[in-house]
Amino acid sequence: MILVTVGTHNKGFERLVRAMDELAAELDEKVIIQYGSSSYIPVYAEHFQWTSSQQMQELTRQARVVVSHAAAGAILMALIEGKPLVVVPRMKEFGEHMDNHQLQLSVALYKAGQAVMVSQINKDTLILAIQKCSILEVKETGAKMLVLGIKDRLASWSSNQ
């Protein structure tokens, strides 16, 4: 199952929702699209507008691949569950977000080998990305370094009291 998510953002992401819906018509594999604020409502893929974070987590666990807008929360959910990830940045030019920081995050993840990125959104680029990310080695990194940094700081303040 391919899970597509555009998050709870108050702007739509029609470019991704529409392209994934068109792709769903051609695939044997099940596609589930969370379409959020998008004005285009899927026709071929199973779809819903919003759901609880528990339900999103459960769907993420069931998914073979996640195709997500490039928001931190959505990406974290996929990486925490160790799922191959395609990130698609919302772009200011298309009225999808107020700036292009999602593009920066997408590029950084691509360079770190943690996700495949799609910026030109169409059925072809999406299916290619889905195939590519399935063979990426998903690195289990976790927050160990940051957690240690915090523990150290707290310990040093505690000993200074």
Place this chain on the structure above:
Amino acid sequence: MKVCLVCSHGGHFTETLQILEAFAGHEIFFATYHSAREADVLNIAPGSYFTENIGMNLGRMLKAFPWALHILLKEKPQVVISLGAEVAVPFFYCAKLLGMKTIFIESWCRVENLSLTAKLVYPIVDEFWVQWPQLLKVCGSKARFKGAVI
């Protein structure tokens, strides 16, 4: 120690969950926004506080200052930590006033530019950390890269 974790809902809360193990052996409570995940917050820290999403609303931001001050005076945490967003601002300024230690960790979604929250709290926090090394280029000398939530 008692630690106050300040965060907005959504992705910032998800990021904060990733560092919770750092607080084993310490007491924590959240100051965060009302959201569908309130029960999750209370399961982790029953004594947590909730308010309306401040967003870019100046009126709500100003009202958040007495709210933050009241919580910090009542709870007296030794440390205030936040991964954003804007709700961190009143807490860090009040914490500074009350002599509490502060750690600001820029959100993982910020790779090349700092958020407005980061710029507002940079002058007063004890620790200013970023989650991408390339972000250090655009920060002052206080900034450190200490790892990321993933």
